[in-house]
Amino acid sequence: MELIPRPDLPGSAFVVAAAGNVAHKVLYGGLADLRPMPRTLIDDGMLREVYHYRPSAKVVEQGDPVLLVTPLAAPALCFDLRRGCSLVEHFVSNGRPTYLVEYGQVSFRDRNLGMEHWIDEVVPAAIREVSAHAGGRPVHVIGWSLGGVFALLTAADSPDLPIASVTAVGSPFDIKQVPLVAPLRPLLNLTEGGGIINRSYQAMGGAPKPLVKWAFQLSSFQKLVTKPLAIATRLDDQDFLAQLEAVDRFMDNMIAYPGRTFGQLYHRFVRGNALVTGTIDFGDRSISVADITAPVLVFAGDTDGIAPIPAVRTVVPLLTGSKEVRFEVVPGGHLGMLTGRRARGTTWQIMDEWISRWSSDAEEIPTPTARKKNAAARKAPARKTAGKTPAKKAPAKKAANKTAKKTVTKKAAAKKPQRTAASREALGTNPARRYGSAGSRSLSS
Template sequence: MGLSGTAQRALRNAWALFVGDGIEPQHATASVVVADGPHRTLRRYGESDAGAPVLLVPPLAAPARCYDLRPGQSLVQHLVEAGRNVHVLDFGTMDRSDRHLGFEHWVDDIVPEAIARVAELCGGRDVDLAAWSLGGTLCLLTAAAHPGLPIRSITAFGTPIDYERIPFLGPARHLGRIVGEPALTAVTHLLGGVPAPLVQLGYRATALERELTRPWFVARNLADAGTLARMEAIDRFQADMPGYPGRLFHQMAMRLTVANELATGRVRFEDRTIDLADVTVPVLALAGSDDVLAPVPAVEAIGRVLPGSPHVRFEVVPGSHLGLLAGLAARGTSWAHFTEFLDDPAAPVPPGTAGSGGDVVRVPEFP
């Protein structure tokens, strides 16, 4: 008696997963490099004469292919199909030689340069910025520090503002207050930053249940190539996470996490202060209902810190930190809100939760 179809699929998948090259090839939508340099590779997706320009900015310590995870889970493909002129900024990997780089390197140099280049390539049109996680922080700080840049709007996927509202960071914030800057400075100087393996381990720790139940998950879905391919794409993504430069990690730990300065609307970097009140473009903030890295209350605080923005729109969508950006449900939830916002970022929104600046609306979670 031969093996059943299910058994045959399970055997093929097991071989591909544990011995072969994987369930499916690593995905990469076709692109063209339009600018390059250290930590600033800029790629265009789709036709050069497509519609309005969109620049996707990744977080630090995450690969830029968060926007192009796999077929059906690619924000890049979605935007290209919608007729947008899509560009992605790639920071590449970090090593000890980058230890001196801080937020200023991205806020004053890399991100403004990419915005200007995209605007130039697209006939001088203003650029819609979109970013995930800490990438949203980079975009907000850049827009505030350089209000003359050709920015049309900003969309932030899972970008925390109020770090006091992130429960799992509570112990770290308490420890930071006790040991203070000298101890953290000594550690980051010794290591040159946070090495990639530690970043990858930390990200996995935020989804501990997934890691612990992985063997049972694989066994239960061994005949389901689609489910295994989605798991494999996440595993590959996590394995490619780069490290943090020492100076930037120090700033993030002390200024954003311990001092919680984003929640005050003013962030200090040595001899300068960036005031988020200087953001003057419409902003869309998206929060994942199951996000532990950027919980809903931490993201929703954006409505309090952007008084200069004409419209601050806030939406809650289903999903984890990565799921709200690249999950199977994203096309009908977060991507739908994003593309609707891009159609007219300046469109008035119904009055919602109070904010000292533009209108803020909170939309209930999807069923």
């Protein structure tokens, strides 16, 4: 009996692989390795928990730290989705000091907290604590979705913070460009004053978890509808099925929005499109992203329905005070661009290059590709020595050849840093890169 064989796989092979995956799921409860990366709480406060991920036993932790900033309503699983598709695991395994700030469970008592709490208290306190814990080094701040907005506004409002760079992943600054919101805008304008939406979130103290989950699913409605067919046609693909399990767990762990914060997001962002100019007012002060001096890296996903490319790209020309701004288009939707299977070879590699480029002391944290090359280079001399040990009494001609080879090797080694520097300069503008070159932009002050 043949199920729905894929074109590139014989029917019998498909059936065998699919049966194995189904049996594994039934017997063991799933295919995904959902073990969280081990971490230690180093600081906490009101809706603030700062964690340090324990370094890998195989790699020495070194270099400037990264701080992962979660968005509201989404769990920290976005950065540690599953083994093999975890940004945290990627950084830790490469020896990068890795930290994360999350907010815990939001309850009714937190209903009066606004966005100012995260911009004034949570993110700045996390940055300072991470810098202190890492020996006073500056911090590379990476925020996803609303976490990226928080990171940018914090950097703009507090120029004294020890920030090495800021990375915003899928952070929309022009809500009019979001396809789901544009058709609803005339309806939203009718709810001026005490509309049903206002009364609802005020009564509930915010946006409850089921509503947040529904909104996230609505943004990828087509994928939700076609999901059963996708599973049926890819029952043989263990990695694909494991990713679906991990995403389902992520969706089941959504967190509620505090009431006042939800109101600000609704009125200022959705209805007022306040971020489109790069400036937002809080009480008697204004925060402008033009005041950011740190280097900024901006990512957009090519199939992102929550933060499409035009909505994200809007912030790029607004960052006029930054040392350097880079814009990258990478494969994936809102979550996939951050921690999807293709992110391992696109988003994460670009992050590695960017962080190394803007490290405080030009430290070199090798990428996985560089690690393999370095390992091969270390093994090569050992093999040559072993092969030449018996031939100590070689003629003078061989000795001359050996000297020439060493000279060539030294010249090649001298050229290597130049190639590395060139690859960094090409970040975001390399026409050979499959993703990011067409929509990338580099601005230097």
